Amino acid sequence: MEFELGRHTWASLQGAHGEARLLETALRELAEAGSREAAETAAGRVQRVVFAQGLLCEASVALASGLVHCLWHRSEQSEDLILGLLSDISAGTVDENDPEVFGPVSGELCMAEICLGFPAYVEILETGSNIDSRTACIDLILMCGLSNPALRERSIFFLENALRLDALTGHRDVLTASIDELRQEADSCQ
Structure with missing residues (x-):
C-alpha cells in the first residue's frame, strides 16, 4: 500500500473542498484502524476532502486507486x-456545466481504478461476514x-451465484435488479 500511496x-x-494533501494520511489510518471509531474518523476525513453532492474531484482517481490497495x-x-x-466514487459524476469545478477529473479513469479491485469485491460478496461490505460489493460488481x-x-455470473447465498436473502431484489441492468447493457451493446 505504501508504494501506491507514494x-x-x-x-x-484538488479535492472538492480544497487540496487533498491530507488524503494520504487518512487512507493509511483507515487501512490500519484498530477500532471502529478510528476507522469512522479516518473515513470521515476522506469524505470531507473529496465528496461534494455526488461530484467527482481531481483527487478521486488517486483516492480510488489508494482505496483498492487499502x-x-x-x-x-x-x-x-x-x-x-469506493461505491460512492463509482456512483459519482462530473459536473456537466463545469467539468473542472473540482479540478480535471474523469469518471472513466475512476472506474478503471475501481475495476482493479474486482476480484476482492467478488470474494467479499461470497465469503464476507459484514453485510454492509457485502451489499457495497453488489454495487461495485454492478458498476464494474x-x-x-x-x-x-463475469458480473452477471457472480451476482447470479450470490442469489443462492442464504446470507443475502434480504438483498435478492437488489441482486436481481443489478443482473437485469447488466443484461440490458449487454443487449444494448450488441
Whole structure:
C-alpha cells in the first residue's frame, strides 16, 4: 500500500473542498484502524476532502486507486467503510456545466481504478461476514460490469451465484435488479 500511496503527489491534487494533501494520511489510518471509531474518523476525513453532492474531484482517481490497495491491508473495522467510499466514487459524476469545478477529473479513469479491485469485491460478496461490505460489493460488481465490457458477463455470473447465498436473502431484489441492468447493457451493446 505504501508504494501506491507514494505514487501520488497528494498536495497537488484538488479535492472538492480544497487540496487533498491530507488524503494520504487518512487512507493509511483507515487501512490500519484498530477500532471502529478510528476507522469512522479516518473515513470521515476522506469524505470531507473529496465528496461534494455526488461530484467527482481531481483527487478521486488517486483516492480510488489508494482505496483498492487499502482493501488488501484493511482492518476488520474499516472494510465496509473502504468499500462504501469506493461505491460512492463509482456512483459519482462530473459536473456537466463545469467539468473542472473540482479540478480535471474523469469518471472513466475512476472506474478503471475501481475495476482493479474486482476480484476482492467478488470474494467479499461470497465469503464476507459484514453485510454492509457485502451489499457495497453488489454495487461495485454492478458498476464494474457496466463500465468494463470484459467484466460484464463475469458480473452477471457472480451476482447470479450470490442469489443462492442464504446470507443475502434480504438483498435478492437488489441482486436481481443489478443482473437485469447488466443484461440490458449487454443487449444494448450488441
